[in-house]
Amino acid sequence: MELYTNLRRGEKGAWLSIGAYVFLSTLKLVFGFAGSSEALKADGLNNLTDIIASIAVLVGLRISQKPPDENHHYGHLRAETVASLLASFIMAVIGLQVLLGAGRNLFNPTEQTEPSLYTAGIAFFSALVMYGVYRYNLKLSRDINSSAVKAAAYDNRSDALVSIGAGIGILGAILGAPVIDILTAFIVGLIILKTALDIFKESVMTLTDAFNEDEVETLSVIIRKVPGVRKLSDFKGRHHGNVMFVDLTIEVDPLLNVTESHWITEEIERKVKKTKPNCVVLVHIEPDYSDYDDSAQEGD
Structure with a gap:
C-alpha cells in the first residue's frame, strides 16, 4: 500500500x-x-x-x-x-x-x-x-x-x-x-x-519491455552473491510505471528441502529490494546436478 x-x-x-x-x-x-x-x-x-x-x-x-x-x-x-x-x-x-x-x-x-x-x-x-x-x-x-x-x-x-x-x-x-x-x-x-x-x-x-543492461548486471551480481545460489540461469525484467518486475531462474543444491530453498528466494528478494525498493521479484528454482554429473563421470 x-x-x-x-x-x-x-x-x-x-x-x-x-x-x-x-x-x-x-x-x-x-x-x-x-x-x-x-x-x-x-x-x-x-x-x-x-x-x-x-x-x-x-x-x-x-x-x-x-x-x-x-x-x-x-x-x-x-x-x-x-x-x-x-x-x-x-x-x-x-x-x-x-x-x-x-x-x-x-x-x-x-x-x-x-x-x-x-x-x-x-x-x-x-x-x-x-x-x-x-x-x-x-x-x-x-x-x-x-x-x-x-x-x-x-x-x-x-x-x-x-x-x-x-x-x-x-x-x-x-x-x-x-x-x-x-x-x-x-x-x-x-x-x-x-x-x-x-x-x-x-x-x-x-x-516494449526493454530493460537497462546496467541494471541487469548490477542485480545479477547481487543475486549470485546470495548464499545457496549456484547459478543464475535466466534473468528477465520489465517496468510497470515506477515498479520493476524481475523474473529469475536460479539453480541450487538439489538436496535442499523446500524450507531451505524458500529461504534463498526470500534472501534474494531482500537484497534486491535493498537496492531497488519498488521491485517485485519472482524466483523459480531449479536443481543443479552439475556436481553429481561430474561424480558420475569420475565413477565411470
Missing part, C-alpha cells in the same frame, strides 16, 4: 508544476506579444507543452492508483507511460510550430521590432520560479522514490535554463542584434523537439 500512498503524494508535484506553468505561460505570451519578443513567446509556448506533460503525469499517477482487476493483473501502473507517450506527440507538434514561426521571422527581418527590456526581466523571473519548482519536485521524487516526479523535476530544470537563454537572447536583440531573439526562439523550438523525442523514446522502451 506504500506504493499507492507515494503515488498520491506525487500528485502534489504535478499540481505545482501545472500551476506554475499556467501562470508563467500566460505571463510570457501576454508580454511576449506586447513587448515584441519572439524568444519570450516561444518560451511561453514551451510552457504550454509542459502543462500538457504535467497533466499527463497527473492523469497517469491517478490511473496508476487503481488496483489490479481481471483485465489488468499487474495493476494500471503503465497508464502514466501511455499518457507520457501521447504528450510527446503534442509537444513535437508545438515544437515544429515554434520552429516554423522562427524560420518565417528569420527570413522577414523587416517585420521585426526591438523587444522591450521588461521581456528580459520576465524571462529571468520565470527562470527563478521554475528553479524553485525544480528543487521542490526533486526533493519530493527522492522522498517517494518516484521516477515520474523525478522526470518532471528535470523538465522543470530544463525550462529554467530555456528561460535564461530567452532572457539572454532578448538582451542581445535590445543591444542591436535583433536576429539573436529570433535565433533563440529557434533554439527553444529545437529544445521542445528534443524533449519530446526523449520522452517518446523512454515511453516506447518501457512499453
Whole structure:
C-alpha cells in the first residue's frame, strides 16, 4: 500500500508544476506579444507543452492508483507511460510550430521590432520560479522514490535554463542584434523537439519491455552473491510505471528441502529490494546436478 500512498503524494508535484506553468505561460505570451519578443513567446509556448506533460503525469499517477482487476493483473501502473507517450506527440507538434514561426521571422527581418527590456526581466523571473519548482519536485521524487516526479523535476530544470537563454537572447536583440531573439526562439523550438523525442523514446522502451543492461548486471551480481545460489540461469525484467518486475531462474543444491530453498528466494528478494525498493521479484528454482554429473563421470 506504500506504493499507492507515494503515488498520491506525487500528485502534489504535478499540481505545482501545472500551476506554475499556467501562470508563467500566460505571463510570457501576454508580454511576449506586447513587448515584441519572439524568444519570450516561444518560451511561453514551451510552457504550454509542459502543462500538457504535467497533466499527463497527473492523469497517469491517478490511473496508476487503481488496483489490479481481471483485465489488468499487474495493476494500471503503465497508464502514466501511455499518457507520457501521447504528450510527446503534442509537444513535437508545438515544437515544429515554434520552429516554423522562427524560420518565417528569420527570413522577414523587416517585420521585426526591438523587444522591450521588461521581456528580459520576465524571462529571468520565470527562470527563478521554475528553479524553485525544480528543487521542490526533486526533493519530493527522492522522498517517494518516484521516477515520474523525478522526470518532471528535470523538465522543470530544463525550462529554467530555456528561460535564461530567452532572457539572454532578448538582451542581445535590445543591444542591436535583433536576429539573436529570433535565433533563440529557434533554439527553444529545437529544445521542445528534443524533449519530446526523449520522452517518446523512454515511453516506447518501457512499453516494449526493454530493460537497462546496467541494471541487469548490477542485480545479477547481487543475486549470485546470495548464499545457496549456484547459478543464475535466466534473468528477465520489465517496468510497470515506477515498479520493476524481475523474473529469475536460479539453480541450487538439489538436496535442499523446500524450507531451505524458500529461504534463498526470500534472501534474494531482500537484497534486491535493498537496492531497488519498488521491485517485485519472482524466483523459480531449479536443481543443479552439475556436481553429481561430474561424480558420475569420475565413477565411470
